[in-house]
Amino acid sequence: MKRLLSITLALVLAASMFTACGGNGDAASGSTQGGASAPAATPEPTPEPYEAQVLTGYEKNADYPEGQRITAVMVNNILACRPQRGLSAADILFEIKVEGGITRFMALFTDYNNIPQIGPIRSARDQFFRLVLPWQPLYVHVGQSVVQREYITNYNYEEWDLEGNTAAGLIFRDRDRRNWAGNTVATEHTAYTSGENIAQYISNQDIDDRRSYNSTFFDFVDYRDPAVIPEGRNVEGDPTAERVTIRHSQSYRTQFDYDASLGQYKMAQYYSSLGRYEDTIDENNDQQLMFDNVIVLFTDIHTYPGHEAKDLQYAEYSWGGVGYYCYGGKIEKIRWQKGTDLEALRLTTFDTEEPFEVNCGKSYVTVVDVDEAVNFTWEPLAGAQDTQEAPTSETFVESED
Numbered sequence: 001m002k003r004l005l006s007i008t009l010a011l012v013l014a015a016s017m018f019t020a021c022g023g024n025g026d027a028a029s030g031s032t033q034g035g036a037s038a039p040a041a042t043p044e045p046t047p048e049p050y051e052a053q054v055l056t057g058y059e060k061n062a063d064y065p066e067g068q069r070i071t072a073v074m075v076n077n078i079l080a081c082r083p084q085r086g087l088s089a090a091d092i093l094f095e096i097k098v099e100g101g102i103t104r105f106m107a108l109f110t111d112y113n114n115i116p117q118i119g120p121i122r123s124a125r126d127q128f129f130r131l132v133l134p135w136q137p138l139y140v141h142v143g144q145s146v147v148q149r150e151y152i153t154n155y156n157y158e159e160w161d162l163e164g165n166t167a168a169g170l171i172f173r174d175r176d177r178r179n180w181a182g183n184t185v186a187t188e189h190t191a192y193t194s195g196e197n198i199a200q201y202i203s204n205q206d207i208d209d210r211r212s213y214n215s216t217f218f219d220f221v222d223y224r225d226p227a228v229i230p231e232g233r234n235v236e237g238d239p240t241a242e243r244v245t246i247r248h249s250q251s252y253r254t255q256f257d258y259d260a261s262l263g264q265y266k267m268a269q270y271y272s273s274l275g276r277y278e279d280t281i282d283e284n285n286d287q288q289l290m291f292d293n294v295i296v297l298f299t300d301i302h303t304y305p306g307h308e309a310k311d312l313q314y315a316e317y318s319w320g321g322v323g324y325y326c327y328g329g330k331i332e333k334i335r336w337q338k339g340t341d342l343e344a345l346r347l348t349t350f351d352t353e354e355p356f357e358v359n360c361g362k363s364y365v366t367v368v369d370v371d372e373a374v375n376f377t378w379e380p381l382a383g384a385q386d387t388q389e390a391p392t393s394e395t396f397v398e399s400e401d
Contacts, residue, residue, distance in 0.1 A: 086118025292361025
């Protein structure tokens with residue numbers, strides 16, 4: 001009986017082994033019914049790491065200044081200072097209203113060594129500084145408001161606050177400079193610098209120009225992917241934004257016309273003394289300023305309490321707000337967030353408030369008083385009209401501290 005049970009058990013085990021090795025067991029065993037070895041699976045290629053430039057989102061190249069602080073330069077924008085120099089080389093250009101309804105520029109550069117002659121350099125304002133403080137840039141300016149001085153002190157920013165003066169060699173004066181009308185300008189509008197001056201100043205003053213960035217300024221579309229054209233979500237009417245007009249105040253307005261052949265927006269500014277818009281030109285190369293992205297952010301801007309005499313302007317960043325993103329001749333409504341001074345500016349989708357991705361390229365960014373939102377317009381170029389107004393004399397109060 002034991003022998004019969006042993007034989008029976010042996011037959012059962014043999015049958016089970018055959019079942020496991022035959023039929024659909026080829027994938028597990030790695031062999032075919034014919035006995036030939038199956039070809040090895042082709043391994044998935046390892047994707048290249050995402051290495052984007054901080055300010056533009058483009059892929060880093062061999063010349064990218066890895067580990068260098070970005071540089072911010074304050075540039076005047078009153079009519080007497082146009083045309084400016086060096087703005088066409090900026091990776092990001094900010095425009096925000098300051099005192100008296102005038103606007104000022106802050107140009108951001110990836111590599112200070114590549115900054116061309118730029119200016120006229122003007123004084124610092126906290127509504128600009130607070131936007132870039134989380135990135136700890138080298139901050140170039142001549143003069144500053146009393147509020148800005150407090151920010152420099154409170155954040156121990158003296159080392160990276162490149163307060164320009166001719167004695168230190170950072171700033172030089174072009175005393176023969178003439179403005180757009182061919183007239184000579186006052187001395188305070190003749191301050192300039194350059195990448196060479198900045199580099200020499202940093203070396204002489206032993207300034208720490210090192211900073212490692214773990215993210216980009218915006219959430220950019222991956223440079224390995226195609227650009228994303230805005231679909232006009234959450235905008236009223238036609239989302240065609242081939243002409244975009246931004247009003248900062250009665251006398252200061254900025255307009256962009258989309259050039260489809262270049263895929264960029266060309267910049268123009270309003271000249272109150274002429275009653276019309278004129279192209280915004282870089283005096284260095286006679287080129288009109290052009291941008292891939294136009295970003296318009298609205299918030300409350302008002303006079304600082306206690307600073308009415310100089311009309312110093314405060315921009316409310318802690319609450320965030322609504323904005324618009326223009327690219328490729330189309331527009332989309334977005335939201336933005338900033339929070340505390342040390343939190344970075346963030347763009348989000350309007351409805352879901354998820355991170356909003358900006359296409360790679362140069363960007364123009366403006367923060368506009370919410371009271372001017374009704375004057376913000378976009379339209380197809382085919383139906384746009386060049387309206388002119390009677391020339392007016394420009395009056396403004398510009399505080400220089």
